[in-house]
Amino acid sequence: MKSARLWGTWGKRLLVFPPIILAIIAYAWLVKHSPPLAMHAEEEASRMLETIVVERMDVRPMVSGFGTAKYARSWRAVTQVEGRIRKIHPELRAGSRIQDAELLLEIDDSDYQSRVDELNAAIDRQNAEIEQLKQSLLNNQKKLALENEVLEILQREFDREQTLLSQQAGSGSSFDAKRRELLAQVNAVQDLGNSIALIKPQTKALQAGLRQSEVQKEQALRDIERTKITAPFDMLVGSVQLEVGQFVSVGEQLFVGYSGTEMEVEVQLPLQDIHRLFVSESGDVEPRQTLTPETFRKMFQFDALVKVNGTNSTESYHGRFLRVREIVDTQTKMVGFVVGVENVSPPEQKTPQPPLLEGAFCDVDIFGTPLPDQVVIPRRAIRNDSVYLVDDQNRLTQKNIRLTFAQDDYAVVASGLDDGETLVIVNPSPAIIGMLVTPIQSHEDAKKLIASVIAGDDALNAGDDALIAGDDALIAGDDALRTDTETPLPKTDRQD
Template sequence: MFARWSAGTGRPSTLDRGERCLRSKAEGRIKKIHPDLSAGSRIQADEVLLEIDDSDYQSRVEELDAAIDQQNAEIEQLEQSIANNEKKLALENQMLEILQREFDREQTLLSRRAGSNASIDEKRRELLTQEKAVQELKNSIALITPQIKAIRAAARQSEVQKDQALRDIERTKIAALFDMRVGSVQLEVGQYVGVGEELFVAYSGTEMEVEVQLPLQVIHRLFVSVVGDFEARQNLTPESFREMFQFEAIVNVAGTESTESYRGRFLRVREVVDSQTKMVGFVVGVDNVLPPQQERPQPPLLEGAFCDVDIFGEPLPNQVVIPRRTIHSNSVYLVDEENRLAKQSIQVQLTQDDYAVVASGLEGGETLVIANPSPAIIGMLVTPIQSEEETEKLATSVNRADNALPSTAQTPLPQSK
C-alpha cells in the first residue's frame, strides 16, 4: 500500500517575501519620475523608475580627469629628467675617465722625478670634483624614481575615484530589478534624497514566502521516507538539505471564505526553535502564476495575508499500517494459524491521526486483533470475526491526507489491508 499523510497545519503566518524596500545609492535632487510610479501600479523589469540629478558627480569626474592629466604630465616631466640626467651622466663619466688618465700620468711622472707634488695635487682635486659631479647625477636619478612611483600611485587612486564617480552616475538612474507591484511611495521632482534613504516599497508578484510553525515531535515525519537513502554527511549543502525535505505544501488564506489554494515548496528551516511554543519555523515558497499563464482565473497571494499551511510528506510505499488503538506497550495481539491468541512486539515508525506505520515486527497479512481481549491469555483459542468496516475506516484514514491535495496532485491509492 501507499501511505500519504499530512504533517499538520501550521499556525497562520505572515507572508514575508516579495517585499523589497528600494533605497537610494546616490544623493541629489530627483529630476525625473516614472509616470506610473504610484501605489498599486505594475511596472515591468528594467524600466527606469526615477533619475537623480548627476551634475555633482559629472563635475567630480571632470575634476578627477584634470587631476589625472596633471599627474601624467608630472610623470612625463620626471621621466624626461631621468633621460636628460642619464645623457649628462654619460658625458660626465667620459670626463671622469679623461681626468683619471691625466692623474695616472702625473703619478708616473712623479715616480720618475719628472713631475711635482703641486701638479699631482691639482689633478687629484679635478678628479675628485668630477667624481662628485658623477655621484650627484646618480643620486638625482635615484631620487626621481620614487617620485614617479608616488605620482603613479596617486594617479591610480584618482582612477579609482573616477570609477566610483562613474558608478555613482549610473546609480542616479534607478531601474526596476523585477516585475513589480508598487507599494507606498511619496516622491516628487526636485526632492533631495540621500544615500541609503528609503524611496518606496515594491512587491514581487511572483515569488512569496510563508513561514509555518511545526512542532518538534512531527518534523521527523517530513523525511522519514527518504532519510534512509542519504548517507551520513558532516556538512550538508543547502541543495542536499532541501532534498531531504521533499514535501508538498498547500497554502490557504486564513479568515476568508475563499477556496483558493496555492501550491508551495520547501525552501529552508529557521535557525532556532521558538522558546515559547517549542516549534520550528519552516519557510515555504509560493509562486504566483501570472494571469496569462493561469488555467482558470485566480487572485494572487498578497503580502501581509495570514495563511493556513498544510504540509504533505512524500508517499511511503509498501508500508504496514495498523490502527493506533491496537498497540499495547509496543506490542499487538494476533490470531495465529491455529486460531490462538499471540502477542507480537513491534516498532512504530510514525503515527498519524488514528493509525500507525509499523517499522518492524509485522510483515503484512497477519490477522490483527482490534478489540482489546479481556482477559488476554496467550495461547487461548479465539474465534476471529472479519471486520470490513474497520478495514475501510483504516484505508480512509490513510488516504485522507492525499485526498486533501488539489486534484492535480492526487494519486490513486489501493485499499489498505
C-alpha cells in the same frame, strides 16, 4: 372427672403426630421411587462486534500547522549618493508591478560628472609631469655621458702635470690649476648623478598620485552609476513617497520592493509530530561528515499544500519545503518549517486564482515521501498498544502491535499485525479473551479509513493538476500566438 379432663388435653396434642409421620413416609417413598434428573447443556452466548478486514495501502505521512505568509525576497532601495531626483518611473507607486532591470529613478549626476572632469584633468597633468621627468632623465643621462668623457680628459691632463711636477719639469701653479679643473668636473658629474637619482622617487610620487586620481575617478564613475536605481528582479512595489526634484541624502531609504511571485510560509509544527515526515528517510541518511546542504535538500523534498485560513475560499497553493529554522520555541516547543509557494501569473492560470499575499494566515499540510504497502488500521481500534482480533473460530484474541506513526483517524502498523486479519474496531467491554464473537463487517468504517488515507494525496494531486493545466494553457497560448504570427495577412492589411 379430673382424669377425663387430663386425657382430653393430651389426646388433642397427640393428634398432630399422625399427619407428620404420614408425610415423612410419603417423602421417603417419593425420593426412592422418583425418576433420575435430566442433564441439558446450556448454549454459549455470542457477542456481536463491528470489525473490518486489515488491508495494506500506500500511505503518505503528513504534518499540519499554521503560519503567516510573507514575501520570500524583499529589496530596500537605499541611496548611496546624494542629490535631487531628476526622473521617476511612471509606475513607481504602491502595489505596482515592475519588470526586472527597469529604471526606477534617477538622481541628478551633474556634481559627479564635474568631479570626473576634474579628476581627468588631474590625471592628464600628472601624466605630463611623469613624461617630463622621464625626458629629464634621458637628457641628464646623455649629459652625464659627455661630462664623464670630459672628466677622463681632465684626469689625463692632471696625471701629466703631476708627472712633470714629480720630475721638476712643471710648475706648481699649473698643477694646481689642473687639479681645480678636475675637481670641478668631478663635482659636475656628481651633481648630474644626484639629479638622476632624484628623478626616480619623484616619478614614483607622481605615479602614486596618478593611481589615487584614477581610484577617485572610478569612485566618481560608480557614484554616477549609483544615481540610477534599477529593479533587481520582477517586483511588487511597497509604499512610495517620492517626487521629482526631491533631495535625497546618502543612506536614505526610498521604498521597498518585493518578489510577488515567490512567497514563504513559516509553519509552526509540533516537535513530536515531525518524525512522521522522516520515516521513509531514516534508513538512508548519510553520515554526518557527508551530509551537505545539497544532499539535505535532495533527501527532504517534501511537498506542501497551503490554504488561506479564516476565509470561505477553497483556493489552495502548491508549495515546496525549503528549510528548517535553527531553534525550537522554548515556550510552545514548536519548530519552524519554511515552505515556499510560487504565485502563478494570470496568463498561466487555467482558472483565475488570487495570488497569495503577505500577512495571510495559512493552514499548511506538509507531505513526506509516500510509503508503499503499509498495514493501516483505524486509530480508535488501538487499546494500550494492542488490538483485538477475531480468529478463525470466531473467538476474541489480542495482539500487541508497534506503530510506525499515527495521524488523523488512522495508524500505520510497523509490526504485530498483517493484512487479511479481522480487526475489532469497537471496544468489546468487557473484553474476555476467547469469548465467542459474531463479527459484523463495517463497510462504512472501511470506506472512511480509505478516504482518510487518500484525502491528503487527492488534495495535493489536485493542486498539481491545476499547476500542470496552467502550464499546458500557457504552452497552448504560445502555439496559437506562433501560428497567428506565421499566418500571412490579407493583401489589404499588408497594404495598410
